[in-house]
Amino acid sequence: MFLKVENATTRFGGLVANDNVNIEVSKGEIVGLIGPNGAGKSTMFKSINGFNRLSSGEIYFKNKRITKMETYKICKMGITCTFQHAQLFQGITLEESVLLGAYNRRKTKKEALKFAHQMIDFVGLSDKKDYRVSKLNMFERKKAELAAAMATEPELLLLDELFAGLVPTEVDSFVELVRKVNKQLGISILIVEHVLKAIMSLSNKVYVLEYGKIIAHGSPAEVTTNPTVIKAYLGGDYDADVS
Amino acid sequence: MKGIIQKYFSTKRLILLIIAMAILIFIPALENRRLLNIAIIALMYVTLGESWNLLSGMSGLFSINHALFFGLGTYGVTFGLNKLGFSVLGSILLGLAMNLVAATIVGYIGTKLSGLYFTMAFIGLWQTVYTFSYQFFSITGGSLGLSMPRELLLSKRTLYFIALIMAIASMIFYQFIRRSRLGTNFVALKENPDLANALGSNIRGYRFLSTIISACMASFAGSFYAFYMMTNNPEVFSGIISLKIIMVVIVGGMGHVFGPLLGISFVIMDELIRGMMPSQFAPFSVIIYGFALIIMAMVKPEGLISIFKKKPKDNGVAAKQSKKATA
Numbered sequence: 001m002f003l004k005v006e007n008a009t010t011r012f013g014g015l016v017a018n019d020n021v022n023i024e025v026s027k028g029e030i031v032g033l034i035g036p037n038g039a040g041k042s043t044m045f046k047s048i049n050g051f052n053r054l055s056s057g058e059i060y061f062k063n064k065r066i067t068k069m070e071t072y073k074i075c076k077m078g079i080t081c082t083f084q085h086a087q088l089f090q091g092i093t094l095e096e097s098v099l100l101g102a103y104n105r106r107k108t109k110k111e112a113l114k115f116a117h118q119m120i121d122f123v124g125l126s127d128k129k130d131y132r133v134s135k136l137n138m139f140e141r142k143k144a145e146l147a148a149a150m151a152t153e154p155e156l157l158l159l160d161e162l163f164a165g166l167v168p169t170e171v172d173s174f175v176e177l178v179r180k181v182n183k184q185l186g187i188s189i190l191i192v193e194h195v196l197k198a199i200m201s202l203s204n205k206v207y208v209l210e211y212g213k214i215i216a217h218g219s220p221a222e223v224t225t226n227p228t229v230i231k232a233y234l235g236g237d238y239d240a241d242v243s
Numbered sequence: 244m245k246g247i248i249q250k251y252f253s254t255k256r257l258i259l260l261i262i263a264m265a266i267l268i269f270i271p272a273l274e275n276r277r278l279l280n281i282a283i284i285a286l287m288y289v290t291l292g293e294s295w296n297l298l299s300g301m302s303g304l305f306s307i308n309h310a311l312f313f314g315l316g317t318y319g320v321t322f323g324l325n326k327l328g329f330s331v332l333g334s335i336l337l338g339l340a341m342n343l344v345a346a347t348i349v350g351y352i353g354t355k356l357s358g359l360y361f362t363m364a365f366i367g368l369w370q371t372v373y374t375f376s377y378q379f380f381s382i383t384g385g386s387l388g389l390s391m392p393r394e395l396l397l398s399k400r401t402l403y404f405i406a407l408i409m410a411i412a413s414m415i416f417y418q419f420i421r422r423s424r425l426g427t428n429f430v431a432l433k434e435n436p437d438l439a440n441a442l443g444s445n446i447r448g449y450r451f452l453s454t455i456i457s458a459c460m461a462s463f464a465g466s467f468y469a470f471y472m473m474t475n476n477p478e479v480f481s482g483i484i485s486l487k488i489i490m491v492v493i494v495g496g497m498g499h500v501f502g503p504l505l506g507i508s509f510v511i512m513d514e515l516i517r518g519m520m521p522s523q524f525a526p527f528s529v530i531i532y533g534f535a536l537i538i539m540a541m542v543k544p545e546g547l548i549s550i551f552k553k554k555p556k557d558n559g560v561a562a563k564q565s566k567k568a569t570a
Binding site for chain 2: 049051070071072075076080081083087088089090091092096097099100101103104105109112148149151152
C-alpha cells in the first residue's frame with residue numbers, strides 16, 4: 001500500500017467538498033484525478049499535502065498515517081506537490097528556487113547545488129538558471145516548478161493542473177517530460193488535470209470526482225465510456241448512447 | 244581561500260573597498276567631535292539596519308518595533324552593571340538573554356500569526372515593555388535612567404572603532420546567512436510560504452529562528468548604545484528609533500546586504516541638517532527628510548541600491564556567462 005486515501009471527508013462549514021473519497025496509488029503508477037470545476041479535486045490534493053485538515057477519514061502513505069501531519073513533514077516523507085497557479089519564488093533566481101527543494105534531503109550547500117543543477121538540466125532549463133523566476137514565461141515557470149518539486153526527491157508527486165495555460169504543442173512536450181519523470185526517476189504521480197487528452201494518454205488509472213464524490217474509476221478507456229462520467233461532464237440532456 | 248576572494252571581490256570592488264576603508268579610518272583622525280558622533284550613530288544604524296533587514300527584508304516578517312530588541316540590549320547592560328553588579332560581558336549577555344525571551348515570545352507569535360497580525364502582536368509586546376521601562380522606577384530607573392559606572396567611559400575614538408567593527412561584522416554575517424541554507428529558506432519564506440512549506444521547509448521553525456537571530460544582532464547594537472550614552476533612557480524603545488531603523492533599510496534597499504550601508508546616508512543627512520539649521524528651527528529638519536523620503540519613494544522605490552544594480556535579466560546574466568566562457 002503506497003498511497004491510500006480512506007473515506008476522506010472535508011467540510012467547509014455546510015459545504016461538503018470531499019465526501020467519502022477513496023483513492024489508491026501504487027508505486028510507479030500515474031494516476032489521474034478528473035472532474036468538472038468545483039468537484040473537490042484541489043481540496044483532495046490539499047488534504048493529502050497537509051494544507052487542509054480532513055473532517056474525517058484517514059490518509060496512509062507507505063503504511064504510515066499522515067492524516068494530521070504538517071506539510072513539510074509530509075514532504076520529508078516523500079510527497080511533494082506543485083500548485084495550480086505556478087508562482088514559485090518571484091524574487092529569487094531559478095537556481096535558488098530549486099536549491100530550496102534540494103535542501104530537503106541534502107545537508108550541505110555543495111551537494112544540494114549539484115543536485116539542483118541536475119534537476120534543472122532534467123527539465124531543460126540549464127541556460128536560464130541565473131534568471132529570476134519573474135522573468136520566465138509560463139512554460140518555463142511550470143518546468144521550474146516541476147524541477148523544484150523533483151529536487152525534494154519525492155516518491156509521489158502531486159501535480160495540480162500542470163498543463164493549464166499552455167498551448168497544445170507545449171502540452172505535448174510537457175506530457176513527455178512527465179512521462180520521463182515517471183519512467184526514468186521512478187516517481188509515482190497523482191495528477192489533476194483539465195486537459196483530458198493529456199491525462200488520458202498519461203494515466204494508468206483515472207478517478208472521476210463530481211460534487212465531492214468519486215463517481216467512477218478505472219482505466220482511461222473504461223472511464224471515458226462510462227455514461228455517468230459523460231453525464232457529469234456534458235450535462236443530463238446529452239444522449240449518452242455510447243454503443 | 245584565494246578562490247573565494249576572486250569570486251567575491253573583483254578589482255573594481257577591491258579598489259572601492261580600499262577607498263571606503265581609508266575614509267572610515269580617516270574620520271577619527273579629523274578630531275571633530277561632532278562628525279565623530281554622527282559617524283558612530285550612523286555605523287550603529289548599519290548594524291540595526293542589517294538586523295531589521297534579516298527579519299523583514301529577508302524573511303518577510305514585518306517588524307514595526309525593532310527598537311524593542313535594541314532597547315532591551317541597552318537595558319540589559321545598564322541594569323546588569325548598575326543593579327546586579329555584573330561584569331561588562333555578563334551584562335551584555337544579560338541583554339542578550341532578555342532579547343532571547345522577547346524574541347521567543349515574538350517568534351512564537353510569528354509561528355502562529357503572520358502578516359499584519361504578527362505586527363499587531365509585536366506592537367502589543369513593545370508597548371508593554373515601553374510602559375514598564377517608564378513606570379517601574381526602582382528597577383528601570385524610570386525616565387531618569389540608570390547611569391553606568393564612570394570607569395567604563397570609553398573615548399569616542401574607541402567607540403567609533405567598535406561601531407565600525409560591529410557594522411562590518413553584521414554585514415558579513417548578513418551575507419553569510421543569505422548564502423547559506425538558512426538564507427535560502429528565509430527568502431523562500433518571504434516570497435511564498437506555502438510553496439516553501441510544500442518543498443519541505445519548516446516555515447514555523449524558520450520564522451522563529453529568523454526572529455531570534457535578528458533580536459540578537461539588535462541586542463549587540465543596543466549594548467553598544469549603552470556604552471555610548473553611559474545611561475539608559477526609555478526613549479531607546481521609542482517609535483522614532485524603530486522608524487529610523489526601518490527607513491535606513493527602505494531608503495537603502497530592502498533585502499540587500501548593502502541596503503543599510505547606503506541607507507545611513509539618510510541618518511547622516513538628518514544629523515547634518517539639524518546641525519546647520521538655527522537651533523529654533525532644528526525640529527523642522529523632519530520636514531526636509533520627509534520630503535526626501537517621498538521623492539525617494541517615487542523615484543527609486545527599490546531604494547538607493549537600485550542605482551548600482553545592473554538591469555537584472557539580460558545584462559547581468561550575459562556578462563556572467565561571457566565571463567565563464569572566457570575563463
